[in-house]
Amino acid sequence: MNDSRNHAIETLRAAAVVMVFMNHLHSMDILTIPYFGISGGWLGVQIFFVISGYLIIQSAARYSAPEYIKHRALRIYPAYLFWFIAFSVITGSLAIEKLDINSLLTHLLFLQHFSPSAFAKYSALPVSWTLTVEAAWYVLAFIIASYFYRSPTKSLFFSVAIACFWINAVIHLKIFPSIQDPGQRYFFLQNNAIAQMPFFLIGAWIAVKKPPQHDKAALLSVIISTIFLFKSWELSAVTPIFITGLGVAALFLILRDIDYKNHWSIKWMSEISYSFYLIHYPTIILLSVYIGNKYILSIISFVATVILSFLSYFIIEKPFIRLARSVGDKK
Template sequence: MVLQQAPARPHSETPDRGVLNRGRPQQAGPSRLRALDGLRLLAALSVAVYHYLAYEGAAPAWGQAPSSLFPQWSGAAAYGWLGVEVFFVISGFVICMSCWGRSLGDFFRSRVTRLYPAYWAAVVLTTVVVTVTPAIGQDIPFTDVLVNLTMLQDAVGADRVDGVYWTLWVELRFYLLFALLVWGGLTFRRVLAFSLIWTVVAALARTADSELLTLVAMPKYAPYFLVGIGIYLVHRFGDHLLSWLVIGVNAILSYHYAVLRMDHQAEDVVHQPLSRLIVGLVLFGGIALVAAIARGHLGWVRWRWVSYAGALTYPFYLLHDYIGFALINWLYDRVGVSAYAVLPVTVTAMLVLAWLVHRLAEKPLARWLKVRLTSGAMTLDPRDLLSRRRPVPAATPDAATPGAQAAGPGRSRDEVTIARK
């Protein structure tokens, strides 16, 4: 789960004429969708509370099942995993927003500079903590740690440094799929067609018995991203029947897959019964909040600290799990701090650590990467890659007209593009 801070709502365009020039960034409005940043942080906190108070994997940290320590809180915290589903909805909205009117190269650079700096810091810090406190998490081979630095550990079957990294593989596949759309240029009709086709293909992938199709179409997660994309179409172009069709159908499918995951959570993870009604209320409530923010109903949320807190969401999510468990174990088991005091102390400490990573690692590394990726000669323009002009051959002295100079080789489209840049 990886998200950018949300820019303001752009000027409206009609669906039929919603084509922006490729490579030209859209005009930003006077304010940001700050409430979306706040919702991101709320979703991250819900996941952290779920891990600390309900997740059975936290038992080594507490020395016993967290549900036995927090019988009053564990039941509510057991629904915190739905924060990931809400993250995916927000991701569909924000990625669509941030890529509109931009080139594939812009998309590539923004994803690299957003994803990797905080992630590299988290991998290093978590590896150190797990090595020092082997009871927390698992001690994985050094080669797998190196693979984790690429963020492709799930693709090649390597162990994850931290269990929460599973969402990054989902996000990466979404980015790669959406990059195909960015490559051709985003318009209302193209994004709508993409959304309708992906909805159908993801639904069919469940019965197609094809690992490759399932890997690409992501039937269990596609509905969340598609809800976010549909909400963005409404945000940018206003109410349109097909946009709402994308939202409605995929909201229903999202609930279907959330219930399936609920059954797994109840039986194998939190070991307590969960309610389909509560799952629906939390999921549809999160979707409704994203839609309300997109339609401007929460525009009164303008505090700067909300956006700054939202910037800490990604590093907080990456750091809170195994490092948080190690801190819980030290505070509760060794120092003897009350269990009810350990929770706020741990959450606060993880937020402070996220802030340090954001200031000392994420921002400097992102600037460094942006400069070097921007100075490169690769434009990632499909017209440059697929429509190269053949060089004009140099004229030989025998074929040259008397008095004429020999023609030099022609310049390819790649060379022209690079020269202009």
């Protein structure tokens, strides 16, 4: 990967995790930052998914099945397992009298977003629903990698068609009637892996097609119309909608084509983004018990999450990242 793409991914990762943090401050009624307080959550997650699509399709094409599985597991599992256990112990959900083996295994296998009851049982890491979506993409990417490299555009269109059909089936055909609550239907059905898959395929399309430089004014207009003006047309569409993924892709292409270097703070925010993403929510919740002022709570929560994420990155993530890379280097 060349330097400009590295820098673009660094910028986007850092921005995405901060936007998700701001969105959760809003969702917890702590502090609302204009635009990002409301829209930062879905935008940050979609940025992560597009980046993952860009990177993982290349990994899937490069490695054999055993190497690919080891590479992915060593990258995302250690930090998740540590913080899942840590916060579950702190919140008391792993107490012996409350132990639910089936729900616990569901979380440990990244299947929690497929099971509302299991997700609710062990909710110490609420953002972990995206790991179910991510794991589904890992599986799909390896299965379709060879075909995708031959027909990336057709694969992307097919994914969009399936996602749109699925979302409309959830809304209009009322599939899975056992889930009646509107909020749960949106979260577990309308917002699930099938609906999110186009964002990954958009990133994968960029990786495979390697589009040339585009007119930045045109790309900027795509970003404005699909992302910043999202609320003006949101009611006319069903969400999640692949259209916003086009705006994320346009942003990635603009940054990719600019020759620049990130400030060290952005580089490090990108490095610790995975741990930061995992632990920021429970960190805010725990600190809110002791801090009443919303501004102080927001600042201390951010600083505490950064510190914990640095420790997590150096003690947990980095050793396993090295191990994962050594697995790839043996090929």
